[in-house]
Amino acid sequence: MMLARGRAASLGVVVPVYNEQESLSDFHERLASVLDNLPQPTAVYYIDDGSTDGTPDLLERIASGDPRVTVIELSRNFGHQSALSAGLAQAGEHVVITLDGDGQNPPELIPDLLKLYEAGYDIVLTQRASEAGATHFKRLTSSAFYWLVNRLGNTRVPEGAADFRLHSRPVVQALNEMGEFHRFLRGMVSWMGFRSVILPYTPSPRIGGRSKYSLSKMIKLALEAIFSFSLAPIRIGILAGMIFLLLALLEMAYVLSFWIRGRQDLLVPGWSSLMFVILLVGGFLMVTLGFIGIYVGYVFQEVKRRPIYITRRIYGSGAEESDPQEASQAQAMARRAE
Numbered sequence: 001m002m003l004a005r006g007r008a009a010s011l012g013v014v015v016p017v018y019n020e021q022e023s024l025s026d027f028h029e030r031l032a033s034v035l036d037n038l039p040q041p042t043a044v045y046y047i048d049d050g051s052t053d054g055t056p057d058l059l060e061r062i063a064s065g066d067p068r069v070t071v072i073e074l075s076r077n078f079g080h081q082s083a084l085s086a087g088l089a090q091a092g093e094h095v096v097i098t099l100d101g102d103g104q105n106p107p108e109l110i111p112d113l114l115k116l117y118e119a120g121y122d123i124v125l126t127q128r129a130s131e132a133g134a135t136h137f138k139r140l141t142s143s144a145f146y147w148l149v150n151r152l153g154n155t156r157v158p159e160g161a162a163d164f165r166l167h168s169r170p171v172v173q174a175l176n177e178m179g180e181f182h183r184f185l186r187g188m189v190s191w192m193g194f195r196s197v198i199l200p201y202t203p204s205p206r207i208g209g210r211s212k213y214s215l216s217k218m219i220k221l222a223l224e225a226i227f228s229f230s231l232a233p234i235r236i237g238i239l240a241g242m243i244f245l246l247l248a249l250l251e252m253a254y255v256l257s258f259w260i261r262g263r264q265d266l267l268v269p270g271w272s273s274l275m276f277v278i279l280l281v282g283g284f285l286m287v288t289l290g291f292i293g294i295y296v297g298y299v300f301q302e303v304k305r306r307p308i309y310i311t312r313r314i315y316g317s318g319a320e321e322s323d324p325q326e327a328s329q330a331q332a333m334a335r336r337a338e
Helices: 024-036 056-066 080-092 106-117 137-151 167-179 187-193 215-229 230-260 272-304 326-337
Strands: 011-017 042-048 071-072 095-098 121-130 161-168 197-201 309-318
Touching: 011 024, 011 080, 011 106, 024 042, 024 056, 042 056, 056 309, 071 080, 080 095, 080 161, 080 167, 080 187, 095 167, 095 272, 106 121, 106 161, 106 197, 137 197, 161 167, 161 187, 161 272, 167 187, 187 215, 230 272
Parallel strands: 011 042, 011 095, 042 071, 121 197
Antiparallel strands: 071 309, 095 161, 121 161
16 A cells, blocks of 8 residues: 655654643644644644643643544653653544654644654654754763663664654554563664664744653653663673673682692681671672562563553544543554454
């Protein structure tokens, strides 16, 4: 089946939002002005990831005033990756673009993404050319994040790449078929191997509010990326164990050399050095067991086959009012059937 490209390709835009009342109205105006100038039919999917401010009311007003808008309300805050997954599962267009609703991913870049899709690419990644307005600490932690993911993971994620990207229909279908609970979409997209290209861009300043990616969430995302795509932590533990085994053999040979030469009187018991070695080896053993425990925990969460998110309702001019549990029940059944 030939894929529609160019003017015939319908476009879906997925925007996860969480407590974005300060920026949402201005963002939608920017997005709508871009979509108004596109020749193809378009749809916008806002995923409310359990917002606790005025975001739900704003989304209702936006949906009532724009027939292209569909709103997916999640029952609570499931996280950025789960919200993106909810939008990708709902979007049925030929092309789906994901971007954040804070304005830092400029909607004005959408026509450039579509041109690269028309050139034959299934995935168009975007890469921040600079960290506009970012603190030195933010730049440092961001660089450390990508360094860890690319050194320890089995898939390479370009530094500065985020979840602002274009997906063709086959890519969206492949992502929807991946029912894993711990989701790192940047790694999943890279792992699939579809034809892709990188488009550098300069991020815009935030329209309002503050970043929802705290240091703890960045660490959690890094752990998701490492433990979901790599066995490197276990290999590091095995390597450390082999090194200590080698050191133990060298120590044994050193002690035996005193007995062979009849100089065992020179062997003075050293309580402090012995305790140091015991604590050091015990620490490495505990770290390695911790790595194994994390993998076991991941397996435990996967085998329970819980849904990645729970939908409270779906509404908008382009969607019928849905049963609050219908989408999440369908998703849970699909995960159990795999």
